[in-house]
Amino acid sequence: MTRTAAIIGGGVIGGGWAARFLLNGWNVRVFDPDPQAERKIGEVLENARRALPMLYDVAMPEEGALIFCPSIAEAVTGATWVQESVTERLDLKHRVFAEIQSADPAALIGSSTSGFKPSQLQEGAIDPARIMVTHPFNPVYLLPLIELVPSAVTDAGAVETCKDILRSVGLYPLHIRKEIDAHIADRLMEAVWREGLWLVNDDIATTEEIDNAIRYAFGLRWGQMGLFETFRIAGGEAGMRHFIAQFGPALAWPWTKLMDVPEMTDALIDKIASQSDAQSGHLSIRELERKRDGNLIAMMRALKQQGHAAGRLILEHQSALRPAPEMACPMVSARRVIPLDWTDNNGHMNEGRYGQLFSDASETVMAAVGADDAYIAGGKSFFTVENTIRFLEETHAGEKIEVHSRVTQAEGKKLRCLHEMRRVADGAVLATSDQFMLHVDLATRRSCVPPEDVATRMAALAAAHAAPETEG
Known part of the structure; x- marks a missing residue:
């Protein structure tokens, strides 16, 4: 509902x-x-x-x-x-x-x-x-x-x-189990903001130089490990206790003006505003938003590949969004939007990403015959030994696509699939893949006959796909 x-x-x-x-x-x-x-x-x-x-x-x-x-x-x-x-x-x-x-x-x-x-x-x-x-x-x-x-x-x-x-x-x-003014994150951002205001006020740095100090250094570290875990690493093998022993005394040094705030005079406001205009005033707010979004997508997808920080959350949510494979003919084995980091300097999807997409589609087929994550963790899988990919039309970032798959061979160790990558908007076939796989024992890294239950599912899927419907 x-x-x-x-x-x-x-x-x-x-x-x-x-x-x-x-x-x-x-x-x-x-x-x-x-x-x-x-x-x-x-x-x-x-x-x-x-x-x-x-x-x-x-x-x-x-x-x-x-x-x-x-x-x-x-x-x-x-x-x-x-x-x-x-x-x-x-x-x-x-x-x-x-x-x-x-x-x-x-x-x-x-x-x-x-x-x-x-x-x-x-x-x-x-x-x-x-x-x-x-x-x-x-x-x-x-x-x-x-x-x-x-x-x-x-x-x-x-x-x-x-x-x-x-x-x-x-x-x-x-x-947050104990309420406090401004909660947690804004209090941390406020501390950095105050220091930034003083650095501009005292002509130590411009707004762009302060932003560069953040985005080229600790901002990247914080984005994937936060504050305390970052400092734990800085303590070396002895961890956080050593870090505090080594750098704790610096907290008494006059490095910070956190308890003071520069007066927001017209002169300081003009200085901050003019420096900010020089830094990024050539871009509209919408252009800045799109640049921000693109950067966030690329960084968060990188973290997803590592299964860490914000990337772990995306993986968990993605798992909840993934539908169970259906035995229809053809099988919709992948459905997604093409991300920015899949495109190259020609402005279209990089050829290597087609291989990744068809690999993802084959995993859906594998799951349908019983070779899911648990099966692979148990020591058996399918390896691709041959894959012929044809590129028919350009694919661009933001396009919604589907992969339609048919099992064309399922006998003994052999599993063969024909994949069609289609644009959702008009049904156009953008690329095809003829993929041949062998069932493998992961312990020996050698091909082997799959167990009876997997073999039975392979045969059933091949039979269901033997007389495919004509697609428009």
Whole structure:
């Protein structure tokens, strides 16, 4: 059954929330009195439709329905989840919560607030137990962290339901069990921001030089290991204790101005703004967003290949999105969007990636005959010994494709497949693969006859594919 999310406030963050739910198959109702809300959310959604599916090696669910509602009551009534993303004004949030709970007392409400504590949000609420902080990071449709902050009166069951909802759309709920102003991540970012302001104020560095210091060094380390794990490595074999013993005394040195903030005079504001304009003012906000999204996709896909950090979350969500193989003829063995990092300097898909795509398709066929991950872990598999690939048309980043596979030979050790890569938009055949595989014992690395159950499934699949239907 399709679930419904209600988004109250359709700015950059609200639009990101809407995109995250929509692209994971949820219906979304939006309330925002801004007459430009549909345009703004439409632009965020356009970026999200291009970006989010590129993280995965399987197709995402069919997109849900997006509905703009004339009132909060119409948006929230009967919704599975309500996400408040209005302006950071406590009085406004209180009025919004009152209207939500008057319309639907059972509503589960998360607030995107970056600064207010849940106990502040709950003041005067009809039912404070169903209100909590769910603070995201921009772009919400790509970055997985959600700071989930309940108060002492938030219902524990509501918190667990919230976690399940967030995980189901590929997000990572970081349960902060003790509320604090600005939660966790913003407090860390604020510390770096303060230091950056002083470095600009004192003419030590420009905005671009500070950004370069981050993106060419510790920003990369933090992106895959965070703060403490990074410093643990810096301690060498003796670990964190040695690191603290060696570098702990530096904490007493006057390296930081964290407890002080430069006065935001007109001169400092002009300096920061002019340096920022010189750094990236030649790009529009939409161009910067697309550059940011492309960089994030490439980095997160690299982490996915390593099964680490944000990449591990994508793998887990991808596993939940992957459908069980069907025995249809032809079998849809792969369905996905072509990511940016699969293209070359000619602007189309690199020929090596076709081999990867057809390899992924063959794994679906293997799973259908019983040679799944557990089977391979048990010591048996299929190895490709010959593969003829024909390239028929260009394939570009962002295109939705399917691979249709037929088993053309299944006897003894031999398993042969014909794969067709098709563009979903028009059904055009973009490439084909004639792949010949042998069943192998992984201990000896030699071919061998598969066990009876696998052999039986191979024969059944070959029989089902013996008289394929004509595809249009």
